[in-house]
Amino acid sequence: xxxxxxxxxxxxPAWNPIASIQSFQRYDKGINFDCGNNSLLILxxxxxxxxxxxxxxTGELTPRRSWNVNLPDEQWNAVxxxxxxxDEQIIIETEKIKVCVQRNPCQIKCFDKxxxxxxxxxxxxxxxxxxxxxxxxxxxxxxxxxxxxxxxGLLNQRGKILTNWTTDSLDYTMLTDEMYQAIPFFMSLRPNxxxxxxxxxxxxxxxxxxxxxxxxxxxxxxxxxxxxxxxYGPEPAAILETYTQLTGRMPLPPRWALGYHQxxxxxxxxxxxxxxxxxxxxxxxxxxxxxxxxxxxQGFRVFTWNKQRFPSPKMLVEDLSQQGIKVVNIIDPGVxxxxxxxxxxxxxxxxxxxxxRRENGKVFHGYVWPDRAVFPDFMRPEVREWWGNLQRxxxxxxxxxxxxxxxxxxxxxxxxGDLEGVKITFPMNGSSGSGEDKxxxxxxxxxxxxxxxxxxxxxxxxxxxxxxxxxxxRSGFAGVQSYSAVWTGDNHSKWEYLEMSLPMLCNLxxxxxxxxxxxIGGFAGNATPELFARWMQMGMLxxxxxxxxMIGTKPHEPWEFGQEVEDICRKYVELRYQLLAYFYTLFWQxxxxxxxxxxxxxxxxPNDEKTYxxxxxxxxxxxxxxxxxxxxxxxNRMVYLxxxxxxxWWNRNxxxxxxxxxxxxxxxxxxxxxxxxxxxxxxxxMQYAEELPVNEMRLLVAPGKGEFTLYEDDGNTFAYxxxxxxxxxxxxxxxxxxVVVEIEERKGKLxxxxxxxxxxxxxxxxxxxxxxxxxxxxxxx
Ligand code: GLC
Numbered sequence: 001x002x003x004x005x006x007x008x009x010x011x012x013p014a015w016n017p018i019a020s021i022q023s024f025q026r027y028d029k030g031i032n033f034d035c036g037n038n039s040l041l042i043l044x045x046x047x048x049x050x051x052x053x054x055x056x057x058t059g060e061l062t063p064r065r066s067w068n069v070n071l072p073d074e075q076w077n078a079v080x081x082x083x084x085x086x087d088e089q090i091i092i093e094t095e096k097i098k099v100c101v102q103r104n105p106c107q108i109k110c111f112d113k114x115x116x117x118x119x120x121x122x123x124x125x126x127x128x129x130x131x132x133x134x135x136x137x138x139x140x141x142x143x144x145x146x147x148x149x150x151x152x153g154l155l156n157q158r159g160k161i162l163t164n165w166t167t168d169s170l171d172y173t174m175l176t177d178e179m180y181q182a183i184p185f186f187m188s189l190r191p192n193x194x195x196x197x198x199x200x201x202x203x204x205x206x207x208x209x210x211x212x213x214x215x216x217x218x219x220x221x222x223x224x225x226x227x228x229x230x231x232y233g234p235e236p237a238a239i240l241e242t243y244t245q246l247t248g249r250m251p252l253p254p255r256w257a258l259g260y261h262q263x264x265x266x267x268x269x270x271x272x273x274x275x276x277x278x279x280x281x282x283x284x285x286x287x288x289x290x291x292x293x294x295x296x297x298q299g300f301r302v303f304t305w306n307k308q309r310f311p312s313p314k315m316l317v318e319d320l321s322q323q324g325i326k327v328v329n330i331i332d333p334g335v336x337x338x339x340x341x342x343x344x345x346x347x348x349x350x351x352x353x354x355x356x357r358r359e360n361g362k363v364f365h366g367y368v369w370p371d372r373a374v375f376p377d378f379m380r381p382e383v384r385e386w387w388g389n390l391q392r393x394x395x396x397x398x399x400x401x402x403x404x405x406x407x408x409x410x411x412x413x414x415x416x417g418d419l420e421g422v423k424i425t426f427p428m429n430g431s432s433g434s435g436e437d438k439x440x441x442x443x444x445x446x447x448x449x450x451x452x453x454x455x456x457x458x459x460x461x462x463x464x465x466x467x468x469x470x471x472x473x474r475s476g477f478a479g480v481q482s483y484s485a486v487w488t489g490d491n492h493s494k495w496e497y498l499e500m501s502l503p504m505l506c507n508l509x510x511x512x513x514x515x516x517x518x519x520i521g522g523f524a525g526n527a528t529p530e531l532f533a534r535w536m537q538m539g540m541l542x543x544x545x546x547x548x549x550m551i552g553t554k555p556h557e558p559w560e561f562g563q564e565v566e567d568i569c570r571k572y573v574e575l576r577y578q579l580l581a582y583f584y585t586l587f588w589q590x591x592x593x594x595x596x597x598x599x600x601x602x603x604x605x606p607n608d609e610k611t612y613x614x615x616x617x618x619x620x621x622x623x624x625x626x627x628x629x630x631x632x633x634x635x636n637r638m639v640y641l642x643x644x645x646x647x648x649w650w651n652r653n654x655x656x657x658x659x660x661x662x663x664x665x666x667x668x669x670x671x672x673x674x675x676x677x678x679x680x681x682x683x684x685x686m687q688y689a690e691e692l693p694v695n696e697m698r699l700l701v702a703p704g705k706g707e708f709t710l711y712e713d714d715g716n717t718f719a720y721x722x723x724x725x726x727x728x729x730x731x732x733x734x735x736x737x738x739v740v741v742e743i744e745e746r747k748g749k750l751x752x753x754x755x756x757x758x759x760x761x762x763x764x765x766x767x768x769x770x771x772x773x774x775x776x777x778x779x780x781x
Pocket of ligand 1: 264265293294330405406474489490548550
């Protein structure tokens with residue numbers, strides 16, 4: 001074997017490379033390789049396009065943890081695979097991919113059926129050293145990298161070092177590495193080749209994507225074994241479908257959660273909240289949700305109400321619900337340490353021993369909003385259940401959702417240092433979890449926020465069994481989509497943050513987290529009227545559309561910036577509501593297949609290299625493309641139109657694709673385009689999602705070939721799980737100069753309320769019909 005030459009500075013301990021394969025043995029789901037010195041390599045073939053690679057230098061594998069997000073190997077249906085042996089390698093082949101395991105030195109190399117290589121180990125292969133294990137892979141010159149959860153900067157992450165360690169990353173910039181979310185998953189694309197890689201470790205981990213060495217990818221973790229999945233696409237949609245099969249998909253949210261949310265730190269009293277809602281309704285700006293930030297609590301004690309400011313929360317929530325407004329309350333993990341004050345949450349948690357302890361056994365104290373606080377160990381199921389039930393204090397008065405914050409966890413005044421080189425919050429050697437899952441925070445730090453969200457989600461399901469609830473979290477790990485929506489934390493009222501929000505949300509979507517948003521208007525600082533108008537335009541595209549601003553800033557409600565901006569806000573919030581049926585169908589696609597709602601162009605055009613670096617244009621579903629303005633004083637911009645024909649949303653003009661164009665974008669206009677073949681359901685704007693029955697729906701059709709399946713259910717209960725939903729398939733095609741729209745018979749048990757459907761084919765006379773769910777063929781001359 002060649003002498004190993006490390007990649008890192010000489011002061012770092014040397015890596016011990018994996019040796020050569022001594023022997024191997026097939027089992028039902030894969031192959032075990034004996035790699036000498038007791039080390040073990042396991043390759044599991046879980047689907048035609050999914051393999052799991054595990055390597056343990058000692059031959060021992062950590063038992064599965066109760067909180068692991070990966071679907072267990074046993075639950076994948078067996079797939080056929082062939083094994084061939086040569087002197088140099090062992091070749092494993094499925095219907096979709098070929099994996100070659102070189103014997104000496106041991107290296108793993110994947111190929112698609114056309115022979116295109118991907119995810120090839122470099123000469124360094126796999127290696128371990130004290131407390132760390134790593135794998136090196138080749139990067140193809142054309143290869144670009146996306147996903148990685150919540151990331152600052154632009155879309156493609158090649159050239160960066162990205163750490164997976166949940167951190168309160170307030171004031172993040174283009175250069176920030178550790179973020180609130182840690183999702184060790186990425187998607188690699190080059191024309192015709194695409195694969196995903198899920199690094200299955202909850203410990204601190206890191207990707208070096210050609211930063212240290214241009215054409216080398218390094219995966220590194222402080223785990224004792226290497227465990228990762230390779231997911232072959234090649235299309236991004238195929239990668240995400242398998243990735244979300246592995247780590248979970250988002251449940252369908254209530255439809256009202258797709259409407260506009262208004263938030264501020266804080267709306268300080270019942271009177272202020274009532275006035276806020278009155279303003280929305282008087283000014284006819286649609287709104288569905290008001291969020292209550294930390295000041296609704298009594299001295300920042302979670303699960304309490306401040307009796308002076310919110311003396312009758314039940315009446316408030318009821319009155320707001322009459323006006324179509326739902327209330328969502330913030331909850332932080334830090335419980336005020338208040339043993340003398342009869343504070344139930346603290347007393348009960350202490351009595352039941354639910355709070356985190358230091359290594360020396362003392363209850364751990366950290367400092368957050370309520371000053372000295374103690375922290376529930378969400379890794380323990382009984383703690384999650386207790387916490388979930390505490391939400392009763394909020395759901396009892398009608399609160400419909402919980403906003404989980406500060407759960408990286410974020411702490412003030414904490415010393416750093418248990419784990420060298422890593423910024424920590426909880427005592428790293430303190431005990432986490434219970435029973436067989438007992439471990440230290442080195443293993444579970446990244447899971448804290450997600451398990452708080454899980455406690456919240458599961459608790460709400462019990463407390464509000466008949467209705468869907470809304471859960472929002474700041475921190476999370478791979479799989480967070482199963483429990484919660486995510487927002488991107490504390491941004492600033494600055495143009496740079498408006499710009500960065502799009503690629504950040506797109507990369508989250510490419511990491512399986514579809515229900516995402518950034519604070520519209522910017523959280524810290526004061527937005528200018530122009531910035532606010534542009535932000536509301538872009539915010540209309542965010543799957544989670546929430547305006548939020550920090551304490552001490554000027555008011556940031558849509559009417560605070562003058563009439564012109566107020567009118568622009570109304571127009572774009574209304575547009576969001578007109579598109580609600582379309583958005584709801586996209587949420588269903590996310591819930592059933594793991595598709596993102598907000599999509600970068602590469603998602604649908606992965607073979608068009610011109611799309612690879614486009615971070616400032618997005619697709620909503622596959623039919624609507626937006627090219628927002630994110631710079632001051634800009635009134636026109638360049639837009640890349642991928643192949644095909646496109647239509648300008650505003651004037652319906654036809655434009656040929658495969659070219660760059662310059663488009664006008666005065667302040668009131670965000671450039672929007674419709675793809676030829678698009679079928680977009682539009683409903684009338686409402687003041688809130690459930691205000692009116694939909695008795696008229698407009699189908700906007702862009703001439704071309706295409707299809708769209710509309711999904712509908714009651715938007716509020718779980719009846720859809722018992723079949724109370726329906727889908728309607730629409731198709732459009734060209735026949736000479738005619739445009740033909742075909743409607744398939746409606747499928748499913750739900751019959752939507754009686755409605756008129758108006759079909760607007762661009763450039764043709766409208767046609768309409770009463771929707772009886774029957775097959776139809778409409779010809780437009
Ligand atoms: C954190 C949150 C922010 C919230 C504030 C007060 O900074 O990120 O959204 O308003 O805490 O609760």
